[in-house]
Amino acid sequence: MPETTSSGDGPQEGVQIDLISGERMAGKTSMEKIRLILDGVRDGNIVVLESGLTPDEESKLIEVTMSEINPDGFSGIEIESFPQDQASDTSLLGRLMGKQETSKLTVIGPANQIQSLHKDETLISALISRK
């Protein structure tokens, strides 16, 4: 049976996964990062950040997500990340260097497409449905 449900706003029917390197995020402002994430997620993509967001950026991400939710399209995000590495987080050198971000792999996707997102210490597992 041929699939005829192509949604019109994108050629692909699969799920696109964007793996964004820490390097690519490094030069961006908080709002640029959030925009990049939400643009991807609103297109139906799964966004994986090599090095996650700072707490401040996470709180802004929630705030902006809330302001963009609308009943006919976007119902928000699912997000999971590995816990902050305690050792590197509190290292004296890290603090001296004013380093806030430690590597923290983060997975973000559209809430209406992620059927489940589970995590344990070392594994994040996402079950995704097509658009």
Next chain:
Amino acid sequence: MGLFAELRDSVSRVTASLFADDSEPKRIGIYGPPNAGKTTLANRIARDWTGDAVGPESHIPHETRRARRKEDVEIKRNGKTVNIDIVDTPGVTTKVDYSEFLDHDMEKDEAVRRSREATEGVAEAMHWLREDVDGVIYVLDATEDPFTQVNTMLIGIIESRELPVLILANKTDLEDANIQRVSNAFPQHETIPLSALEGDNMDEVYEQIAKYFG
């Protein structure tokens, strides 16, 4: 005129800081996931110390869609008096689906309206957390798994702002309540068990509020 305005400003700043201790109540935000019992707790605190309530409690998620404030609540414990403004916030979440409201027998228009209010309320609560609160009471339903992404993120945000925080393990009247699991999840913070509904262990809650936010 510029100089005068500046002078006036700095004079009022000095007087403000001189009297800061007694006159300015601390703004304490009650945060936590939906249905943890935040409003039940806010109402109990307000009733115990002022005589009236803050807002309706409900099993419908997002019943508290806009933050509600109860100002100048004076709590006295062990000779210590603290003045706080209690801000009851909507439960923090990363998603709101209006169809959840339809499940609670609502018309579509009403469901859409409520979900819009809910998202605005959460956005506002997040904004305040960055700008406008002096301390946080983080309420968890002790029958639920505390290791969620939202809890971890929120506690991380609170810590990064260096706000004093008390973790409350609520609903201890229920058999499934697991207080240990809550204190294991956030060992760096004080966890206080309570039943906001039954009023169990409120003495300790007030003692810790006076200690942490006084």
